[in-house]
Amino acid sequence: MGNIESLPVRSDLVGREPYGAPHLDVPVQLNVNENAYPIPDIVVEAMRAAVDTHLAGLNRYPDREFTTLREHLVDYLGGVNDRAGTAVDLSPEMIWAANGSNEVLSHIAQAFGGPGRTALGFTPSYSMHPLITTGTGAEWVHADRDDDYGLTAEAVAAEVARVDPDIVFLCTPNNPTGTSLGLDVIEAAYENCSGIVIVDEAYAEFSRPALPSAMTLLEGRPRLVVSRTMSKAFACAGLRLGYAIAAPELIDTLRLVRLPYHLSDVTQVLACTALEHADLLLGNVDRLIDSRNAISTRLAELGFTVHPSDSNFVLFGGIARPAELWQKLLDRGILIRDIGIPHHARVNAGTEAETTAFLSAIGDIVADDPATLLSNH
Numbered sequence: 001m002g003n004i005e006s007l008p009v010r011s012d013l014v015g016r017e018p019y020g021a022p023h024l025d026v027p028v029q030l031n032v033n034e035n036a037y038p039i040p041d042i043v044v045e046a047m048r049a050a051v052d053t054h055l056a057g058l059n060r061y062p063d064r065e066f067t068t069l070r071e072h073l074v075d076y077l078g079g080v081n082d083r084a085g086t087a088v089d090l091s092p093e094m095i096w097a098a099n100g101s102n103e104v105l106s107h108i109a110q111a112f113g114g115p116g117r118t119a120l121g122f123t124p125s126y127s128m129h130p131l132i133t134t135g136t137g138a139e140w141v142h143a144d145r146d147d148d149y150g151l152t153a154e155a156v157a158a159e160v161a162r163v164d165p166d167i168v169f170l171c172t173p174n175n176p177t178g179t180s181l182g183l184d185v186i187e188a189a190y191e192n193c194s195g196i197v198i199v200d201e202a203y204a205e206f207s208r209p210a211l212p213s214a215m216t217l218l219e220g221r222p223r224l225v226v227s228r229t230m231s232k233a234f235a236c237a238g239l240r241l242g243y244a245i246a247a248p249e250l251i252d253t254l255r256l257v258r259l260p261y262h263l264s265d266v267t268q269v270l271a272c273t274a275l276e277h278a279d280l281l282l283g284n285v286d287r288l289i290d291s292r293n294a295i296s297t298r299l300a301e302l303g304f305t306v307h308p309s310d311s312n313f314v315l316f317g318g319i320a321r322p323a324e325l326w327q328k329l330l331d332r333g334i335l336i337r338d339i340g341i342p343h344h345a346r347v348n349a350g351t352e353a354e355t356t357a358f359l360s361a362i363g364d365i366v367a368d369d370p371a372t373l374l375s376n377h
């Protein structure tokens with residue numbers, strides 16, 4: 001950053017670092033958990049045709065309440081829904097949408113956080129949760145996950161009761177660990193505070209079918225909100241569309257903090273078209289799960305510690321020097337993520353070719369230098 005002190009910037013922002021995964025133009029990019037497969041041609045054509053019919057009308061503001069998009073999201077969630085196939089009764093008033101689930105989370109934090117308030121999260125988790133919280137002037141408090149990055153209902157209940165937060169962030173499957181939470185953990189958080197409980201389900205579509213969505217808990221829980229995104233399984237990270245599901249009163253409150261017309265007409269029409277082709281866009285989820293499982297199996301064979309993942313990435317440990325491994329992979333045209341957990345790194349499940357390239361490169365690196373692996377981990 002430049003000389004920020006020379007500007008009359010908010011004192012609580014001085015010294016902070018912006019969010020930023022390194023963006024490097026290399027052949028194999030496995031660092032930001034996108035869907036590795038491009039949008040299928042049929043969907044590209046449908047998007048082109050749909051946008052075309054809206055272009056002349058761009059002199060007008062878009063639908064502020066994104067009515068058609070809400071209906072499309074209800075159809076999607078009521079139909080394909082989560083991998084557990086649990087049907088949830090939803091209506092358009094229970095749906096919010098914004099430019100990525102990061103904006104959804106920021107709307108929730110603006111409405112329910114702010115100065116003098118507190119948000120609690122269980123780390124390691126998504127680094128944007130504290131940034132979004134403190135951006136509203138609220139205080140961020142974190143508690144540690146257990147050694148295998150899981151969380152029990154008892155631990156969450158005790159921590160939530162102790163902190164009494166205005167907002168609780170739960171992330172399942174969790175980024176960067178890949179671990180999932182049982183519904184009992186979410187219920188425990190809800191029952192032990194009077195604040196908003198956010199369940200960030202950015203990777204829900206990659207979960208084991210036996211793990212139902214927190215959407216199944218919405219009935220009778222007006223302070224619970226589930227956030228999701230089209231950036232990961234849905235293969236639309238560049239579109240910027242995230243959404244939330246909650247009781248109508250909670251959703252309605254978010255209208256107080258959003259900017260007018262926050263969702264452009266182009267975004268709305270592209271998101272609707274994407275949702276109409278959900279089956280095609282989600283068509284590679286099973287292949288990505290296969291890639292993820294292949295990565296887990298092979299990394300364990302090589303001697304790394306592999307954390308079980310319900311997402312489209314794998315967190316692995318037992319790395320002597322993560323920065324060095326990161327660089328050696330980069331030298332071979334492969335970008336993974338050093339997420340700052342000692343002796344760990346995170347890798348995204350790629351296409352079959354990308355996954356093969358990563359596994360053969362890391363195999364060669366370990367063969368060349370067995371000290372890549374931490375001894376006695």
Ligand SMILES: *Cc1c(COP(=O)(O)O)cnc(C)c1O
Pocket residue numbers: 033099100101102103126171174175200202228229230231232237241242
């Ligand atoms: C990637 C990710 C998001 C999605 O962000 P978008 O703004 O929707 O692209 C949200 N939460 C978590 C935990 C993530 O990893």
